[in-house]
Amino acid sequence: MTDGPTIQLPQLRDPQLRVLMRTATAKDAVMAAAVLLQAGIETQVCADLPELLRETERGAGALLVSEEMLTGSGATELAAAVATQSPWSDLPVLILARQGADSRAITTAMEGMANVTVLERPIRVASLVSALRSALRARRRQYELRRILEDLNEADRRKTEFLATLAHELRNPMAPLSTALAILKRKPLTSEAARPYYDLMGRQLDHMVRLVSDLMEVSRITRGKIELQLDELALDQVIRGAVELSRPLMDAGRHTLGVHVADASLALKGDGVRLTQVFANLLNNAAKYTPEGGRIDVFVEHDGHGHAVVRVKDSGVGIPSAMLGAIFDMFVQVSGTARAAQGGLGIGLTLVKSMVELHGGTVSARSDGANQGSEFTVSLPLLDHGLRAGAKAGASEATMAVQHRILVVDDNRDAAESLGALLGLLGAQATVAFSGLDALAKAEHFQPSVAILDIGMPGMDGCELARRLRTHPRLHGIGLIALTGWGQPDDRLRIAQAGFDHHLLKPVDVEELAVALQKLDQRGAA
Known part of the structure; x- marks a missing residue:
């Protein structure tokens, strides 16, 4: 290598896209670096091949080397270094070759590396710039692929942790259920x-x-x-409903709960059930991550700009500052705190954020760090008038008075017989069937006023059975209730088109069933 002027290059904006260069002479390096810099291509000149290989490990957009640097063991060393790159990486290598026949060094380089471009000297500036720009565009796509792979790996890791947590959380209630059943069987x-x-x-x-x-x-x-069921709501009643739902968890942790409502006239447009769920989730979260005997406070205020602000503050384990921006994401749990929480899948905050945003609001979290507690703040738009009479808090309870002849159909015998027994205890005349054909035969003689049908049965499914019951000449006006595990919008549409009056999800909620039967009573009376 001959001596030459010192090369002064500006600070690199993105080392991952720099061109590492080792030319035959320092003069060539100065000229090439100046030309490429003028074309907007960042370069770093390396003094020798070992330096180039070291810098390659730190990241590069492309390598530009002269044929002379590959003589001896140079080509083999470069090929060995490139071979260690990650699976996503295919580092472009451009070789400035001497004019004339192919050399052994270039042959070795081309055999040992996949992404090699040979440029014969003398080369036009435009050709060199064009070749490097093409190489860097390809390198950028590789970095994009790396980001996608990293995101997929992170998502996969979160899902794996989530599934492990789900298995753990489902086993927890199964254990006492199994024990209680064993006791009742044996004693x-x-x-x-x-x-x-x-x-x-x-x-x-x-x-x-x-x-x-x-x-x-x-x-x-x-x-x-x-879909939200919007109505005018009294915010303080929504908060009281959430407190009622969370009270068992609070009592179990012996927490002190303070509810501070500055203005009881705050009214908003929203879904009472969903908003109650939002604040119950925040209270549950606070209870789970607050040690026994801790304190939880709820503050309900008007911000003076047309929004209600609800703050849920606890004295719990706190949130690391690095996690504050991610705790509302799916499958994210704060490392080291999962064992402090008494159950849960870690998706409650995801639900909170989504529900609040559906109501046109925002939610945020703050914490001073480990064991310094947390504070969640929800902001919701208020109505432009005060509280009106009749504002609601959420769903009302229903009482059950069953006076129907009910046909229960489910291919799961335990499900059908237990529901039939429950309806019998509540005063209904109930009979059960375990298939569509069995149900049609029993309906002929039993003549039910209501049929509660499973959907996913083999052979004749619940939708086909519903259509046949609807058209049966002796079952005019029969009420049909779908009781199923299928609850997606497409399922609901298909079930409604089959002629069902109501769609309930398994396991049966007695209150929801009561409401459905009462509505059928009211329809019959009309």
Whole structure:
């Protein structure tokens, strides 16, 4: 290498897209660097091949080397270095070759590396710039591929953690359910003595239903398939409803709860059930991550700019600052805090953010760090008038008075027989069938006023059975209720088109079933 002037290059904006260059002489390097810089291509001149190989490990958009640098073991060393790159990477290597016959060094380089371009000297400036720009465009696409692969790997990692958490959370309620069933099977108990076990089983079943419901809610929201039932709401009543839902978790943790409502006249347009779910999720989250005996406060205020501000503040484990921007994302849980939470899938905050945004609001989180507590702030647009009479808090409870002849159809015998027994205890005349054909035969003699049908049955499914019951000459006016695990919008449309009056999801909610039967009563009376 001959001596030459010192090369002064500006600070590189993106080292990942720099061209690492090793030419035959320093003079060639100065000229090439100046030409490429003028064309907007950032270069870094390396003193020798070892330096070029070291810099390659730090990142490069392309390599530009002269044939002379590949003599001896140079071509083999370069090929070996390029061979260690990641699977996504295909680093472009441009070789400035001497005019004339192919040399052994170039042959070795081309055999050892996939992405090699040979440029014969002397080369026009435009040709060199064009070749490097093409190489850098290809390199940018490789970096984009790397980002996509990293995102996919991160998403896969989150899903793996989520599935492990889901399995854990489903096993938790299954354990006491299994134990309680074993006790009831093996030990004759009076109704009073058995009541605690029945209560235990009911609580654990409710927990499992909430887990599955949360999963379905997230699925519907992410696909834009959720619809709000908007009404005028009293915000303080919504908060009271959320507190009531969260009270068992608060009591279990012996938490002190303070609710501070500055203005009870705040009214907004929203879905009472969904907003109650929003604040119940925030309260549940606070309870789960607050040690026993901690404090949780809810502040409801007017911001003076047409928005209500609800803050849920706790004295819990806190949130690391690095996680504040990600805790509302799907499958994200704060590392090191999962064991502090008494159950849950870590998707509650995803639901909160989605529901709040559907109402035109915002939600944010802040924390001073580990063991410094957390504060979640929800902002929702208010109506431009005060609270009006009749503003609601959410769904009302219904009482059940069953006076129907009900046909229950489900290919799951346990499901059909247990629902039939429950309806019998509530005063209905109930009979069960386990297939479509069995149901048609029993309906002929039983003549039900209502049929509760499973949908996903083999052979004749629930929709086909519903159509046949609707057209049966002796079953005019029969009420049809779908009780199924299929609850997506397309399923609801298909079920409605089959002639069903109501669509309920498994496991049956007795209150929802009561409402459906009452509506059928009202229709019959009309």
